[in-house]
Amino acid sequence: MSGLLPVEDAQQRLLALAEPVEPETLPVGDAAGRWLAEDVAARRTQPAADLSAMDGYAIRFAECPGPWTVVGESAAGSPFERRVEPREAARIFTGAPMPQGPDTVMVQEEAARDGDTLRLDGEGPSRKGGNVRRKGRDFAEGDILIDAGTKLMPPALALAIAGGHGTLSVRRAIRVALISTGDELAPPGEPTEIAQLPASNGPMLAAQLAGLPVKIDDIGIVPDMREALAKALDAAAGADVIVTIGGASVGDRDLVRPALETAGAEIDFWRIAMKPGKPLMAGRLGEAMVLGLPGNPASAFVTAKLFLEPLIAHLSGAADPLPRFRPARLAAELPATGTRTEYLRGRWRDDAVEALSQQSSASLAALAEAELLVRRPAGSAAARAGDTVDILPLA
Template sequence: MLTYQQALETVLRTLSPLPAEELPLPEALGRALARDVVAGWDMPPADNSAMDGFAFAHASLALRDELQVAGTARAGGGFAQKVSVGAAVKIMTGAPLPEGCDTVVALEDVVEDAGRIRPRKPVKKGDHVRYRGEEFREGEELLKEGTTLRAGEIGLLASAGVARVQVYRQPRVALLTTGDELVDLGVRPGPGQIVNSNLYLISARLREEGCTVWPLAIASDQRGALTERLAQGLEADLLLTTGGVSMGDYDLVQSCLNDLGFQLGFWKVAIKPGKPVLFGTVKGTPVFGLPGNPAAAAATFQLFVRPALRRLAGYRDPLAPHCRAILTARVHGGGSRQCFLWGRIDEEQGRYLFTPASRQSSGQNRGMQQAQALLAVPAHSPDLHRGDEVEVMLLYLPQGNFRGPGAIGVDNRQPSLDE
């Protein structure tokens, strides 16, 4: 049986980014660049003023204390004439520096009287001047392939005149939930039935990752119907199933995939929860079979599917961020498999705190309520204690307040795990 790290490496080694597409810059927010981007011009395009103030030649101050104001340079317009020694021009922020000027003094730092100015304090040559090309030069590389386009990157590219960009496609994911016991939301479950919560849980995570979700109808535990649904889902960029991957009489997902030409990457990983997770490809299309238990499905999504999605979408680093945190409750050491515990992250006095959820059952959704991180407990490791520093995998950014023991959904009981 593979370890978590071995299984993750198998996933990342198997997948490559999806084809690129060209988008208008505003529509590329959140995408990963598929090509390096270079500047089309210098920025700033000319020496200009960083302040509202007065521009002049610094050498003028060595000749006289006061300077004659010869006119105004506006942003977008400038000043057409050369400024002579002993003169100054009132200048607005961003206006090109007039010929003959090399220094700017801020409005609040001068005394202005009858068309003349006098600096209130010493002025250095080059003060408040932004020089041509100091941000970037024409032809300079601005962003590398794989960079995530957030607001700052969008602004940078706009300043360089980049109107359209090549970005990797976001995956279209077919989501198939299996099981005769499942009913749709809005239907009251009968004896032996449960609501298909996995559809909504995994759909929400897919949308959080920027994917297009293609929900397929619930597949019954019948070979014909299941194979038909699986074949339909293989038209997507990635097929994701929940349920039917263990060893029961009606766990038919892998068998039906085999009928479609499934190439096995792995089945079963030495983790808890989520041991029976399945991964492979059918004619190049990646397929994940997640366990049917909600917490196990969510954990294996975070551990394997999210990195796969980010690899397909071309992001430079497909792995989730980690941080150090202080444990707020005792945790039993690892058993024969590496354990992953849901928990909440809070900030207190400049440090992060990790509080394990008291409910860690793989069959419950309750343990994932308010969960922001997963704590990996290695196999055969000793117990962890309150106050120990641990490393956790972040799902969401930490909250800014620490509510302490006794918060809703959290207590100090020893977390327990099942399959």
């Protein structure tokens, strides 16, 4: 562990340390935002019958342009029950079942009706089966609608319901304990001395995880004392993930790693070839995952984006938990990089991206301004305006 571990290797090692948590069955309305623990198969066919795609008249295409005799109507939830014979038609509404006999819908704008007599008044349907949604066009009973490991976003949730499901098997919420370390930290809103800082990282990370299925236990601010850290780790018992913020470097007062090892933790890796965020630490303490994040706010945010969020997604059963970068065009040049992969805080400028001028890991103002991260691999040559870079949107 003396060298710096590449980011991709560290991410894979982190995810390999733990398996997804156990599933639970929830009503569909409570399952939004969770990851599926098993495939969702259709329990019904949709549409369950041939349906009209338009308001109009159900006819036989071969009988165009008519005339027909209108013998009834079919509406959604109230189908026309008897068979429609040749030269007969049925008034029909969007979403209504097609009656037996007709094979096509003539839209009402092209229908000329005089009493019960109906004729085509226009070009009419272009083909047999026109304006009809065929049975099973969306899905058939037994089809796999959603794969295990998929996050239940609103359309997927609606699909599961349409497939006949009232409950779903999903991974339970992840219990996360946050421990902010440092003698210099003061509670939010409290007066600060010249050597103090408001403790902003804990609330920032809690907000960062708000869109994930987590239960946050903020242990609070812990001074740089081994005894205090030991008590905080005891208080975090029962968590799936223990996140320490600060104190993971190599200074005399960076006591998180020694405290974890004293408590019985096994540290898998420490120090990553990334900027910001080099002093990242990961391991296990009993049944819990441990992730030690740096104390500077930009470092804490970036490492949480690249490691903590994917870890939560992995424990939640995500099939693809790692963040997805995408290409974008540079608006301004960037210098060559050194021996670490750089994650520059950036923003959009029209349809291109630019790095913010302030890249200090301690700068909260620049972090708050950032709309995206620009990834620059280690050893990259200087980039010019118009070059393509990888970005990770932050919203």
